[in-house]
Amino acid sequence: MDDDTKARLILSALTLAGEPAAGEGEDTYNERLANTVARVAALCAPRSPLANVVDDVLDPEAKRFVGTITKVVKEPSSTRGVVYMDCNPSDRHPDGKETARTDRTDNPNGLRVAHLAQSLLGHRVLFTVKLEVMPNGDKVRIIKHVQDLGMAS
Template structure:
């Protein structure tokens, strides 16, 4: 998808407050310009926001109940215990995934969010991240589906 300059300007205009009655045209245009530049940066190929959105396409999506959240000492990631349907890979239905490192603001925010969702059924977007020593399943996004019931 190509984002045009016009797209960015229109998004900036619609995302900021309307021009105030006591505000000059120059002040209003400065707010629009500042917002447009921020939006252009966020839509760039190398933007962390654009990369995060692109990561979602590589994710496996599934439902689970959040059972436990602990900090993994070796990596500072949140280690999440999940209860899913039993399968041939997980006969007891217990699976593990991790957050980004908790010394990263995104990782810390995700760990806190998942901790608050203990006992909830959630929809997860999980990506397999490869590194020198192997692979790790990283939670990229989570949506709360409400408190789990006994069938979950």
């Protein structure tokens, strides 16, 4: 890791840790600061859960489209959230009715997206999805993020 990246991590930790608390000695403050910088560094590490979120949302292969969430149900066979949406009609979906799945909800990111989608029922959202191949060979759209665009009109 280069020095600039290390400096940014340390400055982030300083921002999070804040100034020493009243009566907090220098050794205690430095220990708290070291714990904070270690936490920030771990969150930024390649393949950390948060780094995976960033990779998924910024993946150039990801597709983005707008739709209105009409229903979210848990798929018993996989624990994934199945999101039902109204989108613009297309050749594949002439009625504009589409579905996509979240990651498994026993995965923190899958659960996060499922809860977010559930909280946005009736809202227009910008979906970020990636195509994934299932063990049976089927390709399915996996929702990596939803961004609220407000209530549907």
